Amino acid sequence: MKVTFPHMGTMSIPVKSMLEELGLEVVVPPPITKRTLDLGVKHSPEFACLPLKMNVGNYIEALEQGADTILMGGGVGPCRFGYYGEVQEEILEGLGYDFEMIILEPLQGDWKELFRTIKLLVGNIAITKIRSAWQKGWAKAKAVDKINRLANQTRPYLLKRSQASEVYEEGLELIEQAETIKDVETKLSLIEEEFNNLDRNKNFEPLKVGLVGEIYVVLEPFTNLQIEKKLGEMGVLVDKSIYLTDWIEGHIFPSFLRQDQKGKKVKEAAQPYLNHFVGGHGLESVGETVLYSQKGYDGVIQLFPFTCMPEIIAESILPTVSRDLNLPVLSLTMDEHTGEAGYVTRLEAFIDLLKRKRRKEVVI
Amino acid sequence: MKAYMGVDVGSVSTNIAIINQDQEILEKLYLRTQGQPINAIKKGLMEIKDRVDYEISGVGTTGSARQLAGVIIGADTVKNEITAHAVAASTVVPGVQTVLEIGGQDSKIIVLRDGVVVDFGMNTVCAAGTGSFLDQQASRLNIPIEEFGGLALQANAPVRIAGRCSVFAESDMIHKQQLGHNVEDIIAGLSQALVKNYLNNVGQGKEILGPVIFQGGVAANDGIKEAFEKELGLEVIVPEYYDVMGAIGSAVLAQEAVNEKGRTDFKGFDTTDFNYYASSFECEGCSNYCEVINIYQDDEVIARWGSKCPKWEAV
Numbered sequence: 001m002k003v004t005f006p007h008m009g010t011m012s013i014p015v016k017s018m019l020e021e022l023g024l025e026v027v028v029p030p031p032i033t034k035r036t037l038d039l040g041v042k043h044s045p046e047f048a049c050l051p052l053k054m055n056v057g058n059y060i061e062a063l064e065q066g067a068d069t070i071l072m073g074g075g076v077g078p079c080r081f082g083y084y085g086e087v088q089e090e091i092l093e094g095l096g097y098d099f100e101m102i103i104l105e106p107l108q109g110d111w112k113e114l115f116r117t118i119k120l121l122v123g124n125i126a127i128t129k130i131r132s133a134w135q136k137g138w139a140k141a142k143a144v145d146k147i148n149r150l151a152n153q154t155r156p157y158l159l160k161r162s163q164a165s166e167v168y169e170e171g172l173e174l175i176e177q178a179e180t181i182k183d184v185e186t187k188l189s190l191i192e193e194e195f196n197n198l199d200r201n202k203n204f205e206p207l208k209v210g211l212v213g214e215i216y217v218v219l220e221p222f223t224n225l226q227i228e229k230k231l232g233e234m235g236v237l238v239d240k241s242i243y244l245t246d247w248i249e250g251h252i253f254p255s256f257l258r259q260d261q262k263g264k265k266v267k268e269a270a271q272p273y274l275n276h277f278v279g280g281h282g283l284e285s286v287g288e289t290v291l292y293s294q295k296g297y298d299g300v301i302q303l304f305p306f307t308c309m310p311e312i313i314a315e316s317i318l319p320t321v322s323r324d325l326n327l328p329v330l331s332l333t334m335d336e337h338t339g340e341a342g343y344v345t346r347l348e349a350f351i352d353l354l355k356r357k358r359r360k361e362v363v364i
Numbered sequence: 365m366k367a368y369m370g371v372d373v374g375s376v377s378t379n380i381a382i383i384n385q386d387q388e389i390l391e392k393l394y395l396r397t398q399g400q401p402i403n404a405i406k407k408g409l410m411e412i413k414d415r416v417d418y419e420i421s422g423v424g425t426t427g428s429a430r431q432l433a434g435v436i437i438g439a440d441t442v443k444n445e446i447t448a449h450a451v452a453a454s455t456v457v458p459g460v461q462t463v464l465e466i467g468g469q470d471s472k473i474i475v476l477r478d479g480v481v482v483d484f485g486m487n488t489v490c491a492a493g494t495g496s497f498l499d500q501q502a503s504r505l506n507i508p509i510e511e512f513g514g515l516a517l518q519a520n521a522p523v524r525i526a527g528r529c530s531v532f533a534e535s536d537m538i539h540k541q542q543l544g545h546n547v548e549d550i551i552a553g554l555s556q557a558l559v560k561n562y563l564n565n566v567g568q569g570k571e572i573l574g575p576v577i578f579q580g581g582v583a584a585n586d587g588i589k590e591a592f593e594k595e596l597g598l599e600v601i602v603p604e605y606y607d608v609m610g611a612i613g614s615a616v617l618a619q620e621a622v623n624e625k626g627r628t629d630f631k632g633f634d635t636t637d638f639n640y641y642a643s644s645f646e647c648e649g650c651s652n653y654c655e656v657i658n659i660y661q662d663d664e665v666i667a668r669w670g671s672k673c674p675k676w677e678a679v
Contacts, residue, residue: 033651162674319569328483341428346486349446353481360480 001100002027003121004067006055009219010144011244013176018137019071022122022129027067029058032222034338036061041336043091050223050305050335051216052084056091063097071121074105078279079310138245139181143188145243147171148228150195152239155232156206159199165229167194206237207354210292212285213303214311215242217334224303224334225343234351239297241288242281266291273317282310286317293325298354300327301347306335328353367418368622369630370615371405371437372448372608373397373429376468376495377581378404380412381611382420385619387455391415392608401429405436406636413633423630424448424618426610435659435667436640438631441621445610450474450481452613453577456603461573464592464600465609466562466582468495473567485566495582497530501537501554505547512551516587519552527557555587559595574598579609638662649675 003019004027005012012028019026030036032054040057059070070092075082085103092099104117118130147168155164171191178184209231217223218240228238250263270287277283289300302318304311315331322329330350332343365384372379375397382391393412397404424441425433426448434442453463454476463474471494475483487494502509516522523545526536533554540550576598582588583606592600605612622628644657656676659667668676 030651034653035651316569322483323571342486345428345444345446348444349481349484352444352447353484356480357482360478 001025001069001121002067003069003071004029004059004062005071006058007032007220008216009221009244010148010172011141011219013144013172014137014141014244016176017140018133021133021136022118022125024122027062027065029062029067030065032058032220037222037336037338043095045087047307048087049080049307051081051214051220052088053336054216054220054223055084056088059088059092060095060097063092063099068098069100069102069121072101072103074103076106077277079308081280136181136184139184140175140178141245141248143175143178143184144172145245146188147175147191147195148240148243150192152228152232153237154195154198155229156235156237157200157204159201161233161235163198164195164232167191167198170194204235206235207299207351207358208237208239208297209351209354210239210241210288210295210297210300211303212241212281212288212292212300212314214281214305214308215247217303217305218242219244223305225338225340227301227303227347230344230347231351234348236351239292241284241292269294273321274313278310278313280308280310282314285311285314286321289318289321289327289329290325293321293327297327298358299350300329301350302329302331303334304331306333328357365418366421367416368422368424368615368619369412369420370448370611370613370618371408371423371425371433371439372427372445372610372614373401373405373425373433374427374445374467374469374610377607378408378427379608379611380408381605381608381615382412382416382418383612383615383619384418387616387619389605389612390418392605392611394607397429401432402436402640402642405429405433406640409437409633409636413636420628420630420633422615422618422622422628424614424616424621426614426617431667431669432642432659436631436661437635438629439618440625440628440630441614441617443614443617446472446474446484446486447481448610448613448617449579450476450484450613451616452609453579453603454479455612455616456605456609457575457577457601460575460577462570462576464562464576464578465580466495466578466588467580468499470494471562471566471580473562473570473572475570475572483570485568485570487566495580497533497558498554498582498585498588500530501534504534504537505551507547507551510584513555513585513587513589515548516552516555516585517590519548521549522552522556523549525550525553525557527561533557552587552591555585555591556595559588559591563595572596572598575601577601577603579603579606581607583607644670647671647676649673 002025016026016028036057039060040053044053044056072085074085089101151164151168155161174187178187211218231238266284266287269290270283274283274286285302292300318329367382367384370381378395378397380393383389393408395404395408422440423437425439426443426445430442449465453460461476465472470487472486502512523540526532578600583602589600638661642657642659644655647654647656652672654671656670658665
């Protein structure tokens with residue numbers, strides 16, 4: 001059995017490590033390129049959203065490399081994501097591929113279902129083995145998220161801003177290669193040190209921008225045209241409201257294991273504007289925008305794939321939030337376009353707006 | 365006298381404006397880009413060169429070909445068109461709170477408060493609220509675009525035309541024509557459809573307060589101006605230099621930039637003597653197959669862009 005799974009940002013690093021620890025042979029899909037996008041667009045329904053198409057592209061490229069089992073997440077609620085696995089399975093079957101699709105449904109308190117899925121994958125396996133695989137994967141997931149945060153927090157201050165991405169890319173490789181949890185920790189402090197050693201611009205107060213929106217396009221740089229890097233190199237401190245590990249803690253961990261009450265805080269913050277679940281991350285986009293305002297951010301950018309229903313709801317609410325809190329918000333719809341000129345124009349104009357707003361506030 | 369030049373190279377037109385230190389407009393030029401930005405820039409510079417005897421102390425570029433223009437001219441500032449339009453609007457009409465801008469391929473709304481941009485919107489995938497929509501319908505009706513606005517004002521009972529999508533609008537319009545409605549009423553209906561589409565699409569969720577100014581090529585159309593006034597219930601001002609506002613803003617930004625750095629990078633009008641051309645190739649370094657573009661001045665590469673990775677960054 002050769003297992004594969006879709007890309008989403010740096011997710012492949014922890015997932016690969018976890019699956020290998022479970023004794024599986026893993027085929028990581030080749031990095032996302034235009035070819036992935038072309039394959040996905042060609043074989044997916046036109047009206048489906050970008051993440052579905054990217055997944056299909058990933059699967060095809062992985063199947064070409066010999067994968068025979070696809071691992072995919074499932075879901076419940078109003079977002080179409082819950083059906084992706086099934087739809088994708090049918091698309092690939094229609095194309096004549098021979099493979100097995102295993103869909104991991106969210107727990108919803110039912111651990112038995114999870115064990116059944118794991119059994120499908122690895123047969124009878126000691127529970128301690130599952131635990132150690134999880135722990136290793138989790139350590140790597142935490143580590144890649146941490147260095148992503150570090151890169152974003154360091155980049156705007158650097159004399160040579162492109163160095164942040166260099167250290168970050170290098171760091172991802174180191175974490176990927178780490179053999180043990182201990183090794184992950186050693187590598188992590190090595191990378192931290194490297195970030196600290198970069199030459200910084202003193203007396204520089206960067207603008208601060210928060211990213212909210214649909215998880216896939218926020219986490220996958222190919223689909224958001226490298227927004228973190230673009231903004232960072234314009235001298236902006238970027239913070240993502242969603243990280244893979246946060247999402248897992250919030251959605252998969254039973255509540256007593258959650259380290260912070262972030263989910264609850266977000267809901268409370270969104271309350272005056274939206275007080276129930278609308279699918280996907282619609283509620284979070286509203287709540288996180290309010291939280292960014294409380295944390296003194298200069299602006300918020302909402303990213304979502306074209307036709308994403310939960311985010312369209314958030315998009316229609318955000319102008320009110322923006323006005324109430326005097327916090328500029330820019331909504332950007334991502335689709336299969338790869339032309340960057342129009343995108344950069346909007347980002348630049350938004351940053352200009354924030355700069356001039358801050359300058360004016362300083363004068364007052 | 366010190367003068368500053370702004371160059372706005374858009375998809376449809378290439379505009380140049382020259383201002384003095386007090387930000388008064390000295391010269392303006394409006395040319396069609398005709399899909400050849402390099403030629404348009406050269407032609408524009410040559411034309412304006414004969415008209416000016418001032419020393420150009422700073423140059424700014426804007427518009428979708430701003431980078432290209434910046435490299436050829438030696439710009440002191442290369443700024444996006446949203447910022448440039450906003451700067452021009454608040455220079456020309458101090459205290460302006462809303463800018464409606466409709467160009468050939470794109471349309472935007474800019475919301476200012478106390479001279480500072482606080483919000484903006486720009487059309488994304490839909491062209492039904494832009495000049496090209498009007499162009500298309502005008503040619504369909506066989507009426508020169510210049511007469512369009514005047515005819516709309518003569519309408520007695522504008523017909524309702526679906527404005528959500530230019531394709532739907534066209535079929536709706538044809539049906540109304542076949543029923544026998546007169547041309548003036550149809551044109552007025554089209555203008556209203558465009559305005560409604562613009563307000564629903566670009567203006568969605570924006571707080572539109574007066575003074576409102578309307579600029580960009582489509583502002584020449586009185587029918588659209590009137591439709592805006594009716595729909596908004598506000599007076600809409602079309603500034604004298606409505607068609608070169610991007611260039612004016614860019615010139616103002618150039619003045620700011622030069623004041624800050626104390627010199628200009630302007631290559632001079634003689635830059636038009638060189639031969640500029642572009643060539644592109646597909647990089648085969650990875651499966652992204654980036655289309656990399658080289659910009660040449662005579663035989664020397666002076667700029668390069670289009671790649672995702674730093675491989676081709678150095679010139």
